[in-house]
Amino acid sequence: MKFVSSNIIKKIDNYCINELGISELVLMENAALKVIKNIDLKDNSYFTVICGTGNNGGDGFAVARHLISLKKNVQVFFVGNVEKMTDSCRANYSILKNMEVNIIFIQDLKDIEHLEVYLVYSDVIIDALLGTGINRNVEGIYDTVISTINENSQFTVSIDVPSGLNSDTGDVMGNCIDSNKTITFELYKSGFLNYNSEKYTGEIIVEKIGIPEFVISEFHDGGFVTDKDIFKKKVAVRDKYSHKGNYGRVLIFAGSEQYTGAAYISTEGAVRSGAGLVTLCCDEDILQTLRSKFNEAMTISSKNIEGVNKLLANSNCVAVGPGMGDNENTYKVLNFVLKNSKCPVVIDADGINVLSKDLSILENSKVPVLITPHPGEMSRLTGLPVDYIEKNRIKVAKEFAKKYNVIVLLKGYNTVITKGNSVIVNSTGNSAMASGGMGDCLTGIITSFIAQGQDVIDAAVTGAFLHGYCGEMLSKEMFNVSASDVLDAIPYAIKKLQN
Template sequence: MWILNSEQMKKADRITIEELNIPGLILMENAGIAVVNVIEDLFEDMLDLQFTIVCGRGNNGGDGFVVARHLIRKGVNVDVILIGHHEQLKGDALTNYNMLRVYTNRIHEVRDRAEFDLFLEMLEKADVIIDALFGTGLTNPLSGLFAEIVETMNQQEGIIISIDIPSGLSSDTNKIIGPSINADITITLAAPKLCHIFPPAELFCGELFVEDIGIQDSVIIQANPSLKLITDEDIIPLLIPRMPDTHKSHYGEMLVVAGSSGKLGAAWMTGQSALRSGAGLVTIGVPHSCHKTMMSKVVELMTVGLACTPEGTFANAAVPEILDFVKDKHLIAVGPGITTHPECVELIRELISQYDKIMVIDADGINAIAQDISILNDKKGTLILTPHPGEMARLLKVSTKEIQDNRIEASRDFAVKHDIILVLKGYRTLVAFPNEMVYVNPTGNPGMASGGTGDVLTGMIAGFVAQNIDNINQAVLAGVYLHGLAGDIAKEKIGELPLTASDIMKYIPRAIKTIMNND
């Protein structure tokens, strides 16, 4: 599902109207009908409720007029407040205003605060307030009368439904640019916008509905979007039933290079998560001094001991051992729990410059790269990096706040510049590709903010990539999306507070089954 900014939405509208010859009046009608359909689904008792629709003078107000007309035709009790004078209306909004006047005389015009106060009672008595003041075109903060009206609407007890975006927000940013409607429900049209997806603006949108108004997906693509929400449809093609005549080598063989003295849990969670995601054969490589301990911990996983330092970390001498071991494997997952011991740092550098297949790099593997990012220029294979914001900040030598304030740009720029796949973890995890596309993950919850969940994600990404080496991009999306979904299922089962990485692993099969059953 595409995520659009105001210019992209405007371009999609223009192509639909001018090139496909679908009048704007039809799109506005479709928008109003879509909003009414959602209202009918949400409010079975709508004939017993009082609706007040607050309309602006632009197309968003025109959408509001259409909603009012259709609700009135269904017998709903509706008042309409137009902020402005009807003589200021034009185009499709004026046409729909005139059509509405055929059905009701309860359209009240407000040109100043004094007039608005006369109709304040309508807001106070409304069970449902529909916000149709401003749509995607707003770029400047609301001020004066509009700011006062927004603040007054927010103070009412009625449920607030915003059409397209809550008035006061900008569709081009997740930041709060000024006074804004704090909606309980937002019904957006054609595609979600930036403000619907990312906090803090997202928090003003309430429950989000995305409704089709007749703008084709092919038209949206012509608007050149580069941001997309991951959905079930993106990963279903990877979750197909297996053929009867098959064996483990058909589903990927991989090596996990992880762990150190005191951090073997990271290695086990990474490997076990890869298996749970369907990988055919997973071997965990650990420092030789930890090998016996690791062998006693695992059942389905294979293990191998690798050259180590006296401190119980990987030694650089493990590089030839690793490269020899993976000659017939599909990929390496490396980094969880390896520490930033100087020999581990060198090991990462040499693997990047010598290994010519796929490598998923997480945790201390990323910290090793951060010490000299130029090593990425020497990569031989395909790299998938999975930093959290702090690790991303180390890579770019900036503060974590700078990363969090510019997550999309930072991810996209890094992936393009270094020709890698980058997974920036956190709320709304981002997956950035070298072709400038960035995907946004809608799954996951705060209960996943605990140690080990990143190791599970690394294993899941590696597991899906191992099975789909001809479709790496989609496999990465699957790992990210299902990781969050497994966390959401765990939350429903046990709650947020006690949720651990092991719980996420436990529910990976349920997450996969959920998507397969939805197909």
């Protein structure tokens, strides 16, 4: 699923209207019909529609007309100056006036009292007040209207975007409608990906309103949200004649005396997600402990230089970092791997921590590099505050990827994956997975998928999707989900997604 900024939406609309000759009123009518489609008309009879002066308000007037035609009880409110209406908004407003529909203008506190009465007795409130494109704080009567709706509405449906929500950033512009459902058109809005936006959008439904696909492709600037189809397309069903040699060799540098679990989880993640041969390279003092835990994975001591070099030369993907410790030895291992690897390298955890002290070593690599930081690690890499990163996840990830020629997987809610140009946002996962070891598990999965032949960015996308999908699947019956739970679920989830 594609997502875009309000500027791209404006360009798409303008092209359809000015170049293709699709009337703005046609698009508005289609939008209204799709809103009607997503309202429970069987169990709801009383509606209040609140409209503004822009095209969002025009959508609202059109929705009101259809509800009236369906013999529903509808009260329409208008906020703003009629003289400032867009042409299409005025057209739909005029139709209602010609139908002798009573439209109450909200101008002062007395009008707010009228609104409050209707809100209390309505089954559904339709928010068509502001829509996309808002770039300054909501003030005055608009602020009061939004607060009144939030305080009195039983169920609110927003058209395109909740009024007061910045559709590009997801920031609340002073005040915002608290919707139960948002019906948005053609494309997901980038602001919906913000950490906090879900509590304002409620359920998001994307509806087509008649814009040709080639127009969307022409203006779309490379933002995608993952879905099951992407996973199914990239993770192929196994050929019945294949053998372990067809599914890649993985080498993982992980673990220390304090963090043996990270080494185990990342290695087992690679095994459980289907890599043909998996080897863990770790310190001599934890080798026996970890060796006793594995049935399928192999182990090698970091002191066995000849053996490590041989494995490095023959691997299809290498991972560095989980549980290794933020120390000089981890730095030396990472630097060595970047200089000598013949295959893609995944850097996680302490690999990222030591990298943050000397980003120049990325120049040593002649192979694709994927880094998988959480916001704290991204802060150490960039020097930017965590709060800033959380609010600008896509921007920060893209800029770093482009500057250092790496692929970035910035972990967290709506994980961001980018090479620096297009951006893919992961749609799976939830807070039940908020526990230690989850990142190590993800590293193992991604490393395995790369070794099995996926392009690095494809493996990051499918790995993140699978990881989050496992967590969602398990959380239906579990209060919290551990990394070990995800490890057990991986092969079953892959099969389910492929089918």
